Amino acid sequence: MKHLRSLFLLLLAIGLSGCGYNAIQRQDEAVKASWSEVLNQYQRRADLVPNLVNTVKGYAQHEERVLTEVTNARARVGSVQVTPDMVNDAQKLKQFQQAQGELSSALSRLMVVSENYPNLKADGLFQNLQAQLEGTENRITVARNRYVQAVQQYNSMIRTFPNNLTAKMFGYSVKPNFTVENEKAISTAPKVDFGTSSPAPATSAGH
Secondary structure, three states, X not given: OHHHHHHHHHHHHHHHHHXXXXXXXXXXXXXXXXXXXXXXXXXXXXXXXHHHHHHHHHXXXXXXXXXXXXXXXXXXXXXXXXXXXXXXXXXXXXXXHHHHHHHHHHHHHHHHHHOOOHHHHHOXXXXXXXXXXHHHHHHXXXXXXXXXXXXXXXXXXXXXXXXXXXXXXXXXXXXXXXXXXXXXXXXXXXXXXXXXOOOOOOOOOOO
């Protein structure tokens, strides 16, 4: 009886392997790893925001509306509860996208405002924060694209016969991905070009 059970388990393992069980497992783990990197890069950006806002405030206190927009957008990002099952919940993923898109837009407006303050642009701390933000936005783009590809590969795999039978048997379902309507807002990095400002008009003494 014991030998029959062992033989059955062996045949089952071989059968599952042939039906893509191991491949589905690996692809599912790849999606989770890609998602973790997305979260890491977005968190890196969120961590930069308080210092960035405080630095701009030191030179541009009258830009209260823009500063408030950035602060509130970051707060909304923090209010989205990030859980491991978010990659399986289309509504939660959409909320995450919207919050991150709002922060991207707010940061873009902040950088446009910063162009009006030459002393701010010359500040070493601001320049360092600008460089970190630009680098983080680039890493976000890379991480997000890798996640999109991982989800596409996973979804394609579990929809294909006979993998779809194995996926159904073990509860693997199609995962939601970043939606098209919010892709532009999320993928567009804030413009952080400090070399395009027009110089202040010169004034002549005695006029």
